[in-house]
Amino acid sequence: MNYSPTYALLIFFGFSIVTYLLFRPRKGLFWVIKNNLESNEKIVIEDILKQLYHSENSGKELDVNSLTNALKFSNSTIIDVIKKMTINELVESDGDVLKLTSTGRDYALRIVRVHRLWEKYLAEKTGFDKIEWHGRAEEMEHKLNHEETNLLATQLGNPKYDPHGDPIPTKLGKMADLDGEFLSSIAVGSVGRIIHIEDEPDVIYKQILAENIHIGSQIRVVENNKQRVVFYAEGEEFKLAPIVAANITVSILKKEDVIEDVIVRLSSLKENEVAHILGISKESRGDRRRRLLDLGFVKGTEISIDLISPMQNPTAYLVKGTSIALRKDQASKILIKKDVEYGE
Amino acid sequence: MGNKVNSTCETCPQYNAKGLKKLGLNTENVDFVVALAGNPNTGKSTVFNALTGLRQHTGNWPGKTVTRAEGAFEYNSQKFKLIDLPGTYSLLSTSQDEEVARNFILFGKPDVTVIVVDASRLERNLNLVLQILEITDKAVLCLNLMDEAKRNNIKIDTRTLARDLGIPVVPTSARFNEGIPDLIQTINEVATGKIICKPHRIKNVPKNIENAVKTLTNEIEQQYPSIPNSRWIAFRLLEGDTHIIEALKTGELV
Amino acid sequence: MSKNSIENIIALSSDLRWQIGDDFHDGLAEGIYADASEIAGAAVSADDQKKRFRLDAKIDKIVTSKTWGFPIMFLILGVILWLTIIGANYPSSMLAQLLLDTIHPLLKNGAASVGMPWWLDGFLIDGVYLAVAWVIAVMLPPMAIFFPLFTLLEDFGYLPRVAFNLDYMFKKSGAHGKQALTMSMGFGCNAAGVVATRIIDSPRERLIAIITNNFSLCNGRWPTQILIATIFIGAVVPPSFSSIASLSAVIGIAILGIFFMFFTSWALTKTVLKGEVSTFNLELPPYRPPRFWKTIYTSLIDRTLIVLWRAILFAAPAGAVIWLISNIYIGNESIASWTINTLDGFGFLLGLNGVILLAYIVAIPANEIVIPTILMLTVMVSGIPGGEGAGVMFELDSVTATGDILRAGGWTLLTAINLMLFSLLHNPCSTTIYTIYKETKSIKWTTVASILPVIMGFVITFLVAQIWRLVF
Numbered sequence A: 001m002n003y004s005p006t007y008a009l010l011i012f013f014g015f016s017i018v019t020y021l022l023f024r025p026r027k028g029l030f031w032v033i034k035n036n037l038e039s040n041e042k043i044v045i046e047d048i049l050k051q052l053y054h055s056e057n058s059g060k061e062l063d064v065n066s067l068t069n070a071l072k073f074s075n076s077t078i079i080d081v082i083k084k085m086t087i088n089e090l091v092e093s094d095g096d097v098l099k100l101t102s103t104g105r106d107y108a109l110r111i112v113r114v115h116r117l118w119e120k121y122l123a124e125k126t127g128f129d130k131i132e133w134h135g136r137a138e139e140m141e142h143k144l145n146h147e148e149t150n151l152l153a154t155q156l157g158n159p160k161y162d163p164h165g166d167p168i169p170t171k172l173g174k175m176a177d178l179d180g181e182f183l184s185s186i187a188v189g190s191v192g193r194i195i196h197i198e199d200e201p202d203v204i205y206k207q208i209l210a211e212n213i214h215i216g217s218q219i220r221v222v223e224n225n226k227q228r229v230v231f232y233a234e235g236e237e238f239k240l241a242p243i244v245a246a247n248i249t250v251s252i253l254k255k256e257d258v259i260e261d262v263i264v265r266l267s268s269l270k271e272n273e274v275a276h277i278l279g280i281s282k283e284s285r286g287d288r289r290r291r292l293l294d295l296g297f298v299k300g301t302e303i304s305i306d307l308i309s310p311m312q313n314p315t316a317y318l319v320k321g322t323s324i325a326l327r328k329d330q331a332s333k334i335l336i337k338k339d340v341e342y343g344e
Numbered sequence B: 001m002g003n004k005v006n007s008t009c010e011t012c013p014q015y016n017a018k019g020l021k022k023l024g025l026n027t028e029n030v031d032f033v034v035a036l037a038g039n040p041n042t043g044k045s046t047v048f049n050a051l052t053g054l055r056q057h058t059g060n061w062p063g064k065t066v067t068r069a070e071g072a073f074e075y076n077s078q079k080f081k082l083i084d085l086p087g088t089y090s091l092l093s094t095s096q097d098e099e100v101a102r103n104f105i106l107f108g109k110p111d112v113t114v115i116v117v118d119a120s121r122l123e124r125n126l127n128l129v130l131q132i133l134e135i136t137d138k139a140v141l142c143l144n145l146m147d148e149a150k151r152n153n154i155k156i157d158t159r160t161l162a163r164d165l166g167i168p169v170v171p172t173s174a175r176f177n178e179g180i181p182d183l184i185q186t187i188n189e190v191a192t193g194k195i196i197c198k199p200h201r202i203k204n205v206p207k208n209i210e211n212a213v214k215t216l217t218n219e220i221e222q223q224y225p226s227i228p229n230s231r232w233i234a235f236r237l238l239e240g241d242t243h244i245i246e247a248l249k250t251g252e253l254v
Numbered sequence C: 001m002s003k004n005s006i007e008n009i010i011a012l013s014s015d016l017r018w019q020i021g022d023d024f025h026d027g028l029a030e031g032i033y034a035d036a037s038e039i040a041g042a043a044v045s046a047d048d049q050k051k052r053f054r055l056d057a058k059i060d061k062i063v064t065s066k067t068w069g070f071p072i073m074f075l076i077l078g079v080i081l082w083l084t085i086i087g088a089n090y091p092s093s094m095l096a097q098l099l100l101d102t103i104h105p106l107l108k109n110g111a112a113s114v115g116m117p118w119w120l121d122g123f124l125i126d127g128v129y130l131a132v133a134w135v136i137a138v139m140l141p142p143m144a145i146f147f148p149l150f151t152l153l154e155d156f157g158y159l160p161r162v163a164f165n166l167d168y169m170f171k172k173s174g175a176h177g178k179q180a181l182t183m184s185m186g187f188g189c190n191a192a193g194v195v196a197t198r199i200i201d202s203p204r205e206r207l208i209a210i211i212t213n214n215f216s217l218c219n220g221r222w223p224t225q226i227l228i229a230t231i232f233i234g235a236v237v238p239p240s241f242s243s244i245a246s247l248s249a250v251i252g253i254a255i256l257g258i259f260f261m262f263f264t265s266w267a268l269t270k271t272v273l274k275g276e277v278s279t280f281n282l283e284l285p286p287y288r289p290p291r292f293w294k295t296i297y298t299s300l301i302d303r304t305l306i307v308l309w310r311a312i313l314f315a316a317p318a319g320a321v322i323w324l325i326s327n328i329y330i331g332n333e334s335i336a337s338w339t340i341n342t343l344d345g346f347g348f349l350l351g352l353n354g355v356i357l358l359a360y361i362v363a364i365p366a367n368e369i370v371i372p373t374i375l376m377l378t379v380m381v382s383g384i385p386g387g388e389g390a391g392v393m394f395e396l397d398s399v400t401a402t403g404d405i406l407r408a409g410g411w412t413l414l415t416a417i418n419l420m421l422f423s424l425l426h427n428p429c430s431t432t433i434y435t436i437y438k439e440t441k442s443i444k445w446t447t448v449a450s451i452l453p454v455i456m457g458f459v460i461t462f463l464v465a466q467i468w469r470l471v472f
């Protein structure tokens, strides 16, 4: 074939498209095939255990049918594996209903532990987006063995909760508790603290993320009906559809614990205003949080704006005698109380 | 300013030369090892250069010295090796700089740690000072940038400061070689044991943490009676510092 | 100590930590600062409530203002680049005169008078010496101007303000505002720019800055750009516009480099660097008058000479290789002309030719010798008169004469444009590669930083060549 620029371009684009289809992140043919080769019986067993664990915890009963619906494996695989699991005394059947044995429950708890620890790890030690944590933890929970898990826990300082607020089982299966109410069912006028944000399903979680709702923040509900839930948190107003609000858990605060109304985000501070820092939001994690603490963004510190950059972001704040620039999203995770002005 | 204004000739070469010999890179057969620690941009490298006669790059930039620089000087015929550590705000986190600084002070066991601080931002700088004082009890506070503090109308009572911190405090303006002779003298006295420090220990730790630290410290001291900084080790263990766990296992800390 | 008791301590600490919960670090940090505030409160007395020296605040308001922030910044950087490029011309040509036109013949004569065999004389003097001399002549003057100026700004404290002003743009592509500075430093020398990334304390942003630094056109490449633009771009417009046209072409390439820098930064954060930790904070230190002479001295020692020395170490063997491949024959063809013939096909696809590709392969150590190598190889393979012989790099004083040789070698406007693009988009020089390895201590990232730009260069020149041929 003789050279012609058109052919050269065609060959080039053809080649590019093939490469893209093969290797594009996650969905590329190469990765799909690789994942399929890796998925094996262990993964099926563990996914079944987890599914059973979660439904039993929420008081639901599962039979083989609903199990096959919930999991992405083929029916025959699941039935095969359940047979083996019964022989190994991980599950027992009670009529149609499948139940975890105590060994099965321990095993399931271990998987949950790895999953939540790994989410914690991703949140604290890596830069992955929140939206990716769950998927990555789903893969990792099948990979870490007992020792690796314990080492991971030590490195993370044996955390009690994962970044969404779910308790992490300890080595011995101990778990801190999580009691609160869904935001969708909270009476108007009550004050509470967000203690859990559910990360499934994806679509709803994305909406919560887009709203910039922060775990750990104190809220006051001002409207709650079939159309929407409206609440105030950290000086901002949020409106959610009830179905979205149902994925947020709030623990109601007693009167004496309430310090609302004065809490606002640092990002709302204006030039010439002075404020005191109340704390850093739970949304700021890992090295980022530590760095802020090390730089002196600690409770009680006086803070004011020193300089605003030409593009309005970042802003430099005067903290303990030094001018430190922060980006807007960082500033929104520092909570302050503005000083009352007495006029100039 | 402060307690030790000596003579008008403090900055002249004759004064400096007395007993001091800058040895540059010649760091063999030293009697004492001195570490220079401090926040970024407080003048560590300037102090380092003033003492060793070397010309480490100094820049008005937080975060310049990343690798460790070494040099030496001789005072009263005793040789001191000086190590310019990376500037850090704290020793509690995981960044590479902090690890270098933390590990050197903890495992390198310097004879003296000189903590260089910015006099006009003392409170912020004390964060690091207090952490270092948990690790080592042979330290000197070099209150640098005194000229800037003066310009900003900031006065510091060095005697109160020295008493509260439990270590000697030397005001300097390293860039103009002011206070350097005093600093050398003090380093020498701490190194040779003429000055005994009683460093401040962090007091305002929340109750629940303090209790845990106490329990853990007791346990550590029972196992390793000779360990000098059990409280710091307890802090680090609670933090989950794997390096410390490793060091405990290998016995590197005792 | 028994292993058991250590395990006990560790288990105890795990347990205690679990009981304390997630607030451990916060509690500790707040506690330490509370102590600090008590101690400082007792020792410090501020006469005046003024927080900062007033002049500082005034300067800051101006250099970060909406109206003046950017103009001041571009003006300063522009002046520095102008001083570097224009100012370096004179010492550069003096050095070239001395090292190339005076000392080189002297050495040749000397070698001849002591009866040195031709191959040793060629290898050492035409190969090694010439390459080193070229690198010094081209590289030393701009670096000796650029780095001290830059360091003075750094010591004054202006640079953090630049980072502050530009952070917003860099953030959009996932990078750190301080990358503006390492990038500017890269205009002087990529190796120095890579070292300068130490000021970026966030791991992910630092890697981005290291990998993309090569997109800053360094001073080894400015002369190539200017020469080729003058010969070929200047020629397509009427003579009165030719210098404007060629200047715009060079600036266009530099700006294209900045564009690629942003694009690559963005692409990296979306792909390979997705999981790296990112923290941001930028301290704005007080202004401090720089110590002029000391700064100049340390910047010369720390930056200029170290970089120059490394470049020489790498350039010397490159010179040797150039001489050897042009003078070792396999059959009746030298290695050089055999390689050129082999590469010609691929070169054609990219709108370049075998000579250029070979020149870029042997010039990996130092971009400064690309043009002399190209000239020598062109004369050698095309058999046109000129030059100093096989393996002896040369440059001509006359731009027209250079153009004549290149045209005789088959160069067109397309070759020139693609050479300019390829000079922007190819692997970093070996000094920079070595520096990247030293800074990252990672073979993976060094490889990415080395391969990525050259792949981009292939793709871009390829596309330009095909489209050019379709259109014209």
Ligand SMILES: Nc1nc2c(ncn2[C@@H]2O[C@H](COP(=O)(O)OP(=O)(O)O)[C@@H](O)[C@H]2O)c(=O)[nH]1
Binding pocket: B038, B039, B040, B041, B042, B043, B044, B045, B046, B047, B057, B058, B059, B060, B061, B062, B063, B064, B065, B087, B144, B145, B146, B147, B148, B172, B173, B174, B175, B176, C155, C288
């Ligand atoms: N005015 C004044 N400037 C100083 C003094 N000591 C250091 N500097 C300047 O402070 C800046 C930072 O100094 P450097 O030694 O690089 O600090 P490092 O980051 O702690 O090593 C440089 O511009 C020095 O010239 C001092 O005592 N007075």
Ligand SMILES: [Mg+2]
Binding pocket: B044, B045, B046, B057, B058, B064, B065
């Ligand atoms: Mg330094």
